[in-house]
Amino acid sequence: MIRLKSLADQVLVVTGASSGIGRATALLAAKRGAAVMVAARGSEGLQTLVTEIVAHGGRASACATDVTDPAAVVRLAAHAIETYGTIDTWVNNAGVAVAGKLEELSEEDARRVFDVNFWGTVHGCKAALPHLKRHGGVLINMGSVTSDVAAPFMGLYSASKQAIKGYTDALRIELMMDRAPVAVTLIKPAPIATPILEHQRNRMNRQATMPPPFYRPNDVAETVLLAAVNPERDLYVGGTGMVGSLLGQVFPNVADAAAAVFGPRLFRAPVPRQSRVDNLDAASPPAGVAGSTHGRSSHPSIYTALRTGPLRHAAGAGAISRMLLQGLRR
Secondary structure (H helix, E strand, C coil): CCCCCCHHHCEEEECCCCCHHHHHHHHHHHHCCCEEEEEECCHHHHHHHHHHHHHCCCEEEEEECCCCCHHHHHHHHHHHHHHHCCCCEEEECCCCCEEECHHHCCHHHHHHHHHHHHHHHHHHHHHHHHHHHHHCEEEEEECCHHHCCCCCCEHHHHHHHHHHHHHHHHHHHHHHHCCCCEEEEEEEECCECCCHHHHCEECCCEEECCCCCEECHHHHHHHHHHHHHCCCCEEEECHHHHHHHHHHHHCHHHHHHHHHHHHHHHCEEEEECCCCCCCCCCCCCCCCCCCCCCCCCEECCHHHHHHHCCCHHHHHHHHHHHHHHHHHHC
C-alpha cells in the first residue's frame, strides 16, 4: 500500500524549475510548507527562485543540473538527500521544443529534443526510484495533451511526449509487479501560458504559437501537488485539452482531418518569426512563470479547479460532463 505524507512534510525535487511550470510548482509547494530542491541548467534562474521562496519563509535549495547527463541527475538526488534527508516526490518537468514541419527539421534537433524530454525523464526516474522505493513516495512525469494526440508543427515535441507516456505506463506496471510503494503519475497539460513560445527553437518563417485557450502555469502546479498527496494515474490540465484528447482517440480520422485544415492557422501566428536565443542547446535567459501568448489572454481552468479542489470527488463527474459539452460547443 502506498502511504503518502502531507505536503507540508514532504521534500520535492523539481527539474526544469527555473521558469514556467517548474517554477510555479516550486513556488506553490514551498508556500504550502514543503521543502523543495530545484534543478535546471541555468543557475541564475534557480538562484532568483530560491531567493524568492526563502524571502517568503519557505525552504528551498538549488542544484544546477543538465538532465541529459545521467551522472548529474544522480548528483541531484544525492544533493537532495544530503540537504533534506529524504525525497518524497520527484517531478520530471524539464523540457524543450522545436517548431517546424518534420521533413524540414534536422536529425540534430530531433536528437536534442529526445535527449532532454525523454532521456531526461528516464534519468530522473532512475535516479529517484532507489530513494522513493525505500520509504515510499511519488514519481511525476510531465507529459502533454500531445502524449495522446499529435500536433502539426510540434511533431518532435509530440513524439517525445508520447515516448514519455509509454515509458511511464510500463514503469508503473513494473513497480506494481514489484509491490514498490511508489505512485507514478503522468500530467497532461493543454497549452499553458509559460515562456515556451519564447524558449523553443523555431524553424518556420512565421512565429510559432499554440491553439487557445491558454491556461495558467499555476493550474499545472495545483495538479502536480494533487498528485503528490493523492495517488493518480493520469491527470489532465485544462478542460479543452481533456476534451480534445478524448475526441482525438475516439475519432482519430476526424481529428487528423481537422488538424490538417486548421493547424496552419492555430499553430502559426500571422507575424514573421522573431530572432531570439532559444534553449535547445543551452540554458535559456532568466524568465518567470508566465510567458507570451501572442496577445491571447490566459484563463484559469474550471476543470482543473474542480479536479484539484476540496469537492473534487463529488464534482468530478459533473465537471467532466460540463467540460465535454463546452469542448464540443467550441
